[in-house]
Amino acid sequence: PDPRGSAAARLVARDRAVVWHPYAAAGAAAGGPLFAVASASGVRLRLTDGRELIDGMSSWWAAIHGYRHPVLDAAAHAQLDTMAHVMFGGLTHEPAVRLAETLVAITPAPLAKVFLCDSGSVSVEVAIKMALQYWLGRGRPRRTRLLTVRRGYHGDTSGAMAVCDPDGGMHHLFTGLLSRHLFAPAPPCGFDEPCTDAHVAPFAALLAAHADETAAVILEPVLQGTGAMRGYHPGFLTRVRELCDEHGVLLIADEIATGFGRTGELFGCDHAGISPDIMCVGKALTGGYLTMAATLCTDEVADGVCASEAGAFMHGPTFMANPLAAAIASANLELLLGSPWRETVRRIEAELAAGLAPAAELPGVAEVRTLGAVGVIETREPVDMAVIQPRLVELGVWVRPFGRLVYTMPPYVTGTADIATLTAAMVEAVATASR
Ligand code: PLP
Secondary structure (H helix, E strand, C coil), X not given: CCCCCHHHHHHHHHHHHHCCCCCCCCHHHHCCCCCCEEEEEECEEEECCCCEEEECCHHHHCCCCCEXXXXXXXXXHHHHCCCCCCCCCCCCCHHHHHHHHHHHHHCCCCEEEEEEECCHHHHXXXXXHHHHHHHHHCCCCCCCEEEEECCCCCCCCHHHHCCCCHHHCCHHHHCCCCCCCEEECCCCCCCCCCCCHHHHHHXXXXXXXXXXXXXXXXXXXXXXCXXXXXXXXXXXXXXXXXXXXXXXXXXXXXXXXXXXXXXXXXXXXXHHCCCCCEEEECHXXXXXXXXXXXXXXXXXXXXXXXXXXXCCCCCCCCCCCCHHXXXXXXXXXXXXXXXXXXXXXXXXXXXXXXXXXXXXXXXXXXXXXXXXXXXXXXXXXXXXXXXXXXXXXXXXXXXXXXXXXXXXXXXXXXXXXXXXXXXXXXXXXXXXXXX
């Protein structure tokens, strides 16, 4: 601990000299507060000045079991004693095969083949490339476009960015790079608001008009994450699946944020009982320990891909199927599936709803909503980060607002008292920031 904060200040100054942070200007121009973390365990981040923060972000959806979980630490150590990494071209290993078997077993049938890659964005690139190669293999080379909905977010690489909401702030910067895809309105029905034909009509019309050139539909099932933090009714997903079948278009489910229990079912698709042709998972896959993601597809998709002129799927990252990440991912999934995760997420959902409810009375707040272990306060105006971020830290929590969204997706191991502290701090900080 550094009670006077001088070591923290020195680290921040060194950081400002050379380090770039996400969605930030470089160096001194970055502005805004920056907090130095010394360590993390359980649901607490320890700052170098000795302060402890209850983590409300799970390191961006990933650390579902909190930090330094003994089971995951042990899996990491055991795998390190065997091998940290080997290339995956022409070689295989137990951690990769075991993880792939587990993923096939827990995701909706008939997903059957697993491509283990290194980040969520890359798994979306892989999904898009699979879809395009599938149609090449099936003799339909004109099917090259993706159809999606507004307010979606699928990652920051060029293929993934091209299916993010065009008004989300990036498309106009990269027009030379991004493919032109098709955007239907965001699902208009809230999670608890039954989906009607009228809700689906604009999506259905766009798909009908462009089916011949559409390779796949890509969606975040039941909860639009970073772009909206808003749930939508599973019935929308059911209709999308039916429409994809009607028009012979593939369905890609991006479960990178929603996967592994976050919305109250193991996967968002499970709320609707549907199966996609291709599914992306990441984030919580390794419990936040290491960067790994996966793209799963059906045998039909795999066969189509391999029927293309290339005869193989044309992708292969250096760190594909990294054994260390795969071993931790398997331990993480075993831990999750062996826990009463469904009851836990339900408890957290109820506690988030109760704790955040007072925010609805604040004049600057547009809406308060929860879905699974996700709680959101949406403000009327963008929050002032220079005000709200230090206030949240002062109140002992780590929550990272974005635009008009002050939201939390805490680790599943967060207890009732910590959820109460977390939600009270969010309400208090929003009250301060919108005063
Ligand atoms: N897809 C969804 C739904 C996401 O929420 C994210 C990240 O926030 C991504 C893709 C990109 O994942 P990554 O940041 O690991 O590249």
